[in-house]
Amino acid sequence: MLDSVRARNRSAVVFLISLAVFVPALLIPRSGDDHSVRIMILTFSFAVMLFSAVWLLVRGDEARRLIRLRAGQGILARWTIDAARWEWFRRHSQEWDKQKGLHPNDADFTQIPGDAGIEVVVSRDGILIGADFHPLEIDVRITVRADWMEFNQVIPKPNGPAFRVVLRLPLQPGWEHLAAEVSQAYQRVTDARKSDRRPLIYIALFCFVGLPAVTGLVWLILKVTGWVE
Template identity: 70%
Template sequence: MFDYIRSRNRAAVVFMISLAVFVPALVMPRSGEDLVVRKMILFLSLGAMLISGVWLIVRWDEARRLMRLRSGEGVLARWMIDPARWAWFRHHSNEWDKLENVRPNDADLAQPPGQAGIEVVVTRDGILIGEDFRPLEKDVGITVRADWIEFYQIIPKADGPPLHMVLRLPLQPGSESLAAEVQQAYQRAYHAAKSSRHPAIYVLLFCFVGLPAVTLLIWYVAKVTGWTE
């Protein structure tokens, strides 16, 4: 089972190590003898720093969602699935996964429910099924059936086809209204985000302010340290 907090911590360690290598290699006095080695260290550490920085930003956001959920912040619905219903749904889900044109269920139904069963907690940006946490975006598709609910999320990739995440899980009798409330809450959040101009403003600020500022900073440091004439 994926551990978002541990992954965030690993990304932070890699970022700090690459930063600790990059900065001394950049600012220490140069000499002709070690110039080739210094350039290689600079390029490798800079690449590691950029990649781990993006990794850290993504994992930091996911870990923050999980910690907010565990603290009870922004909870939309919470219900328990008893062991008998969990086993019943797991059997049916395994059969559905064998059908053509049906995407397999990505929820970890192999979890042992224990005597109390499995708790499901849904917030505005994530879902926790037992110990299985998944981030959710505002555009997630939610289908509510008589006795189960499905979350369908398309995750774009920089290259190649997008990833498809499907989470199907049972509803305990009496929790059908909670599922409908979750569906309506995400629909309202999606329409509100769609009509908002804030994301476009953030993109424009990043392109026309953030990138030039970072480029200018790198050039200035390189100029001061003598890497550019």
């Protein structure tokens, strides 16, 4: 179980260190004819910087969702699972995980509930199970059972099978209606997003404005520093 805020901070440190190595190696005027060591430093630092930047974006988004949830923003439901029910469902979950063709439960049931039990908080873009946080997208598929519920998140990948996150967790007796309320809330958000064209506008701006601007900036830096004629 990895804390999203700590993961964001670590990736930010790696990004800043790689940036601090890459920029001087690029901007310091060239001297001599052998640039093999300098090119190696540039290549390695750029690769680390690129990877850490992507990781920073991912973890930064998760951290923002977690911070909003902890601040009480967009909360849809909140309930507490007592220790007996947590242990009961943990045993069932372990048996289900052994079934062929059934995706294992990604919720962290190794957590030990205290006297107050395990608190579950569901917001519009994430779920916190004790100390275990998972971001959720609006297209998450929610299945409501009699005394438990399942969140099934499918994240497509360009190559290979899609990445899946499946969270199964129990409902405390007397609070079963919360599952239906969460499902209906996500359905309303999904219906509202279908008519929202802003994502398409953002993609178009990135393709026709952002990419040319970044390409021009990189070329200008290379031209000024003498890497290209």
